[in-house]
Amino acid sequence: MLLVTLVLVVAALTRWRLIDWPGLFWLASFAAMTAIRLPYHARNRGNAVMAGQRGTAERIVMVGMFATMMVLPLVHLATGVFAGADYTLPEWMSAAGRSRSLRRLCCSTAATPISAATGAPRSSCNVILRS
Structure with missing residues (x-):
């Protein structure tokens, strides 16, 4: 090998x-x-393994x-x-991936504001979709 x-x-x-x-x-x-x-x-090749923990699935x-x-x-x-x-990624595909990543970043639960009236999370994703 x-x-x-x-x-x-x-x-x-x-x-x-x-x-x-x-x-x-x-x-x-x-x-x-x-x-x-x-x-x-x-150096470690000479070490004896007492009990192997790897199964067939892990080896595959x-x-x-x-x-x-x-x-x-x-x-x-x-x-x-x-x-x-080997090919170059089309620019529109790269832009679509960037916008999707930005949308997911902005719409994550950590960035979602809480509604003062109901106490439920408000979605800010609609603003991003319209722009």
């Missing part, structure tokens, strides 16, 4: 001119995380998480195989 990771990192480094800065930042973070984690992993989730957060980005940076799935 470590050898495959090393080969993918070297392949990604040979393509550094084709990788944009977020990809290079991810690659540097991955290398730093691996360099920090590797000595601890080697951890493998899926590792594959999607570490393996797929590294394969993309090393080979560019997922370049067809």
Whole structure:
């Protein structure tokens, strides 16, 4: 596993001119995380586990998480195989997401005023929807 990771990192480094800065930042973070984690992993490998608490479901989730957060980005940076799935988000979609986030922020229960007459929460969401 470590050898495959090393080969993918070297392949990604040979393509550094084709990788944009977020990809290079991810690659540097991955290398730093691996360099920090590797000595601890080697030291703790000899420790005997008395009672394992992980079940099958947790192992499946951890493998899926590792594959999607570490393996797929590294394969993309090393080979560019997922370049067809890379696209720029349309501006209208970005604006819709910002307005929805603002609406949810303003309409949260912490920001909702209390009606003096009834003591019930008043919704300020109608004002945001009209503007």
